[in-house]
């Protein structure tokens with residue numbers, strides 16, 4: 001049967017399921033597996049150390065799939081920013097047709113991508129930012145609720161409100177992001193007004209995710225309470241998996257006058273990378289969302305996507321359909 005939406009049509013994919021950009025995780029293995037399974041896989045641009053390395057990774061991904069895939073460009077405040085314009089040029093030169101942007105002030109990137117005919121999906125965590133990205137000319141909004149791994153913003157609005165609030169105002173297609181991991185979530189996202197879902201944490205617990213098995217097991221072992229919110233007092237909130245390092249960061253930043261410098265050495269990307277690659281769960285931060293509470297196995301991307309689609313169709317055709325139509329037998333006999 002299949003579920004067709006504005007997202008499947010626009011992106012040329014079979015199922016309305018997108019794999020969000022993920023630092024150190026969004027490599028060709030995962031991206032190609034998601035795209036081959038009928039979703040949209042996304043390479044994470046800055047995971048590659050240089051723009052040339054990104055070109056090579058795009059080429060490598062093309063040897064693994066002939067389906068559409070995208071590249072994520074995350075623009076975060078940084079003392080030594082990466083050469084964003086050069087990464088952007090590598091993406092454009094490589095003939096990539098879909099880009100996911102995330103972070104602040106994407107205007108110059110959006111304009112350049114759009115002038116090269118690239119479809120731009122922008123990830124935001126508030127209705128006002130979604131509307132401003134729409135005015136900027138992006139093609140798709142990925143609206144990320146408070147449940148999400150990564151940066152949920154400072155408004156603390158969960159998807160149950162954020163998605164329909166955005167759908168009331170945003171005209172372009174939207175993927176709902178944050179907390180999605182199964183077919184029930186996909187149906188809920190569609191019901192709330194989105195055109196598909198974007199998943200991060202759930203795709204980390206798949207066979208093809210290029211991270212250590214112990215990290216995948218952590219995502220299984222943790223439940224929906226297994227996250228910490230860090231950097232709250234720095235107004236740069238991040239939701240990460242609960243471990244000894246994120247607990248320590250929360251404790252340190254709870255002190256009066258705590259500054260970023262007090263935790264800087266604990267939260268480096270390099271340490272997070274060591275955790276993902278070695279499975280040393282106390283090596284650094286691990287990014288993970290509340291959806292850990294819905295993760296109970298480590299399927300291939302194809303098994304996961306097929307299962308989500310089958311479950312979504314079953315929920316619509318049976319569970320929801322059962323609530324429509326004739327009233328319960330007793331009530332109808334009384335009415336007769």
Ligand SMILES: Cc1cc2nc3c(=O)[nH]c(=O)nc-3n(C[C@H](O)[C@H](O)[C@H](O)COP(=O)(O)O)c2cc1C
Pocket residue numbers: 019020021022023025044072074101102103123144147148149150151177178179180198199200201202204286287288289290291
């Ligand atoms: C390990 C990991 C790394 C991530 N890195 C990035 C990133 O570099 N850029 C970005 O835009 N989002 C990043 N995210 C956020 C995801 O793209 C996505 O928005 C988020 O995971 C959705 O919430 P969920 O985890 O509940 O599905 C990351 C998420 C995870 C789990």
